[in-house]
Amino acid sequence: MTNALFRCATLCTALLTPAAWAAPEIKHWTADTEAQVYFVQSDALPMLDVRIDFAAGEAYAPEDQAGLASLVQGLIFTGADGLDEQALAEAIADTGAQINGGTEADRAWLTVRTLSSAEERDAAIKLAARMLAQPDYPEAAVQRELQRAAAALRESLTRPATLAERRIVELSFGDHPYGRNVSFDSLNAVSRETLVNFHHHHYTARNATVSLVGDVSQAEAERIANMLTRNLPAGEAPAPLPSPTLPAAHVERIPHPSSQAHILAGMPGIEREDPDYFALLLGNHILGGNGLVSRLSNEVRDQRGLAYSVYSYFAPRAVAGPFRIGLQTRGSQAETALDVMRDVLADFIHNGPTEEELEAARSNLINGFGLRLDSNAKILGYIAMIGFYGLPLDWLDTYTDHLETIDVATIRDAFSRRIKLENLAVVMVGGSGDEGANADEGAEKP
Amino acid sequence: MPANHLRTAAFMAVLGLCSSALANPYETTLPNGMEIIVKEDRRAPSVVHMVWYGIGSIDEPEGVSGIAHMLEHMMFKGTENLAPGEFNRRVAAVGGRDNAFTGRDYTAYFQQIPPDHLGEMMQMEADRMTNLVIDDEVFLPERDVVREERRLRTDDNPRARLWEQLMATAFTAHPYRRPIIGWMEDIAAYRVEDAQRWHEQWYAPNNARLVIVGDVAHQEVFELARTHFGAIEQRPLPDRRITPEPAQHGLRHVELHAPAELPTFALAWKTPTLSDPNDARDVYALQMLAAVLDGYEGARLPRQLVREQRMAVSVSANYSGVARGPSLFSISAVAADGHSVEDVETAVRTEITRIAEEGVDEDELARVRTQTLAGEIYKRDSLMGQAMEIGFLEAAGLSWRDEEALLDGIRAVTAKDVQEVARRYFHDTTLTRAILRPQSLDGKKG
Numbered sequence: 001m002t003n004a005l006f007r008c009a010t011l012c013t014a015l016l017t018p019a020a021w022a023a024p025e026i027k028h029w030t031a032d033t034e035a036q037v038y039f040v041q042s043d044a045l046p047m048l049d050v051r052i053d054f055a056a057g058e059a060y061a062p063e064d065q066a067g068l069a070s071l072v073q074g075l076i077f078t079g080a081d082g083l084d085e086q087a088l089a090e091a092i093a094d095t096g097a098q099i100n101g102g103t104e105a106d107r108a109w110l111t112v113r114t115l116s117s118a119e120e121r122d123a124a125i126k127l128a129a130r131m132l133a134q135p136d137y138p139e140a141a142v143q144r145e146l147q148r149a150a151a152a153l154r155e156s157l158t159r160p161a162t163l164a165e166r167r168i169v170e171l172s173f174g175d176h177p178y179g180r181n182v183s184f185d186s187l188n189a190v191s192r193e194t195l196v197n198f199h200h201h202h203y204t205a206r207n208a209t210v211s212l213v214g215d216v217s218q219a220e221a222e223r224i225a226n227m228l229t230r231n232l233p234a235g236e237a238p239a240p241l242p243s244p245t246l247p248a249a250h251v252e253r254i255p256h257p258s259s260q261a262h263i264l265a266g267m268p269g270i271e272r273e274d275p276d277y278f279a280l281l282l283g284n285h286i287l288g289g290n291g292l293v294s295r296l297s298n299e300v301r302d303q304r305g306l307a308y309s310v311y312s313y314f315a316p317r318a319v320a321g322p323f324r325i326g327l328q329t330r331g332s333q334a335e336t337a338l339d340v341m342r343d344v345l346a347d348f349i350h351n352g353p354t355e356e357e358l359e360a361a362r363s364n365l366i367n368g369f370g371l372r373l374d375s376n377a378k379i380l381g382y383i384a385m386i387g388f389y390g391l392p393l394d395w396l397d398t399y400t401d402h403l404e405t406i407d408v409a410t411i412r413d414a415f416s417r418r419i420k421l422e423n424l425a426v427v428m429v430g431g432s433g434d435e436g437a438n439a440d441e442g443a444e445k446p
Numbered sequence: 447m448p449a450n451h452l453r454t455a456a457f458m459a460v461l462g463l464c465s466s467a468l469a470n471p472y473e474t475t476l477p478n479g480m481e482i483i484v485k486e487d488r489r490a491p492s493v494v495h496m497v498w499y500g501i502g503s504i505d506e507p508e509g510v511s512g513i514a515h516m517l518e519h520m521m522f523k524g525t526e527n528l529a530p531g532e533f534n535r536r537v538a539a540v541g542g543r544d545n546a547f548t549g550r551d552y553t554a555y556f557q558q559i560p561p562d563h564l565g566e567m568m569q570m571e572a573d574r575m576t577n578l579v580i581d582d583e584v585f586l587p588e589r590d591v592v593r594e595e596r597r598l599r600t601d602d603n604p605r606a607r608l609w610e611q612l613m614a615t616a617f618t619a620h621p622y623r624r625p626i627i628g629w630m631e632d633i634a635a636y637r638v639e640d641a642q643r644w645h646e647q648w649y650a651p652n653n654a655r656l657v658i659v660g661d662v663a664h665q666e667v668f669e670l671a672r673t674h675f676g677a678i679e680q681r682p683l684p685d686r687r688i689t690p691e692p693a694q695h696g697l698r699h700v701e702l703h704a705p706a707e708l709p710t711f712a713l714a715w716k717t718p719t720l721s722d723p724n725d726a727r728d729v730y731a732l733q734m735l736a737a738v739l740d741g742y743e744g745a746r747l748p749r750q751l752v753r754e755q756r757m758a759v760s761v762s763a764n765y766s767g768v769a770r771g772p773s774l775f776s777i778s779a780v781a782a783d784g785h786s787v788e789d790v791e792t793a794v795r796t797e798i799t800r801i802a803e804e805g806v807d808e809d810e811l812a813r814v815r816t817q818t819l820a821g822e823i824y825k826r827d828s829l830m831g832q833a834m835e836i837g838f839l840e841a842a843g844l845s846w847r848d849e850e851a852l853l854d855g856i857r858a859v860t861a862k863d864v865q866e867v868a869r870r871y872f873h874d875t876t877l878t879r880a881i882l883r884p885q886s887l888d889g890k891k892g
Binding site: 292 | 489543705741756813816
């Protein structure tokens, strides 16, 4: 009773002073299994979101087996602890839960979204625990999924967007693990044995971060984190990834009968814990990160009508992840669009943003901070990132303070040190199907 | 399976608890006919503000297909009071994000913002409802942007083109036969007056609905809406003369040759659209049939076609029944190596025939019902998702008040109902079949 009254008092105060609204309180502890656990309690909805991340992304796959990590994660659903694929799918559906997974360069994960009522919740968590600790990787399912992966690869190689993405990854990262693409050869090198082996070494308790957001007590969260990790091998953290080296500037044109050319420019960018993180984040928001309100969008789309989509981003990773600029435009305009893209970037590196642009971008990020934490799903995404990358527990609390310290000179300095045209790789794929490009372009342009 | 029933019963109780706040959402209508729907969700300092116009590609005249979408783009290009692009910049300055989307039945604009700025958003929406300025200087480059959008989304995307062809074949007279983005030739020929006329005819308060979900008090929102939208005068709307689709009396077939590797097909049968939520047994049964076929990992189509027979790389079934116009029940699949689309189609139809002849299991039905009803809880985690659902229902001529009736309808579906619709609606006479025949990248047949 007393507790409930206190909670109400706190809530009412918070509502009266929205400016003082703070990031959610994150509880962190080490589970009995040595897994790291991050928890935000939220009793507004009768549901619980759980995510378990492992340092088991594609960057940790053997060099000749690109694609192994996502197969290890995806095939968890093909049978576990004696439950076959169908029994597993039915058991998950019967609990009302949604169990999904994903794989990136650094990490692989499983998410469980379940009702918080004890019976459904525990049934879903138990299933997820069996899947994580005892996937069977049945030979028949392995062969089938390898065939499906090869078919998907064959299909994707007909698309200019895929061809451009694969090539820019290679040109940006060279021999670094971040520069690998799944290929028919790499799929051929995968077997049940390599799947089991990778799973055994990477899906371990010491390699796991468990994140929970939802309607459970901390004691229940502790129990759930233990349930999810207690049957995993203890394991060791994998060797840290090397840092990528910077490529030399290069432009590559690949023919394709599409009507549009897909243009991508890239190079290694920033690490998760990078001294330039906030300067580059804020700078990129101005350059091409903030949708239609950006330099690139203004110059390429608004002023010239050259593209529907144009953007830039940094994808921070354990070691320098990609910096990327992208657009698509009809083939006849491709060289023009590339020139504009390069000019905008060169100007931004050299001169940085204006004071006005900086204040606008800063306002957007600071004022919009609360919007990025307005659901359990969004909060889960942030605490899983904080946990997996070992960021400070107050990362969200200090986020806006960090942004306050950045000025124009800081951004110009960071961009000129980190993003150099002499290291920028460029790929242009397609556009040869833009027939009659000159015929229907009259004097209609202003 | 008694355990299954127990679990279902347990969380039905949860669902009951949750929907007890029956007063929420709140609704009012301004004297000028504009409807205001407010759903209070005060978990975080965030609010979604949407304006839905009851106008979509369904309402377009011949020759200007896609003009509803073109006008949506122009709504960001300036008014008597705001410079082009200023709308986006102001939303960004308060920390928000904004966008818009056009459908067959509606055009909708949204901002997600901190609640303090709701009034300013309403002021800007009211401004562009009445004071939009469209001239050649902003119109012509934006028309080029839309042409690039069509190249990106449709022309270079064989599966999107396949779907476009399917709709154009399934509907011979009803305007759903036109692509939402418009035919390329129509887009290239748009004139400023086309967009101006569209805005003048349809952007009136009596054709607009405000949907607001988030950290707000409904009385305050009603007051803000009166302040900002109340003074806009109601206008007579043009007649909506939508040609009904004549009954189909035989199979329709269309093929597309395009760069791809894997043959793909889509089947679409004419099926009922929901008009009265309390009398729509077939609609609910068809929704459950779609879920039995493809509602979870172990559902019939992926199980049979992808996993057991390995004829398809992927397969999906779709049916909604909620729309202003006629509905299709569609199934699409990508054939696996060594299997023709004809083989896969036969297998798909065998599954439907099996349900028509043998029915579905109670367990199977309970499972997809569980998934659907649990999803009702999960979707409350997203402000945007909740606002979208209200908007979709209203745009289809239903009401947010029907949500409970729609759930009751799903709960009431029996195995016999599912068998009955499988028997009744899947005849060749109302079927349209579209096949993508792969062509190699050099333009030769693959």
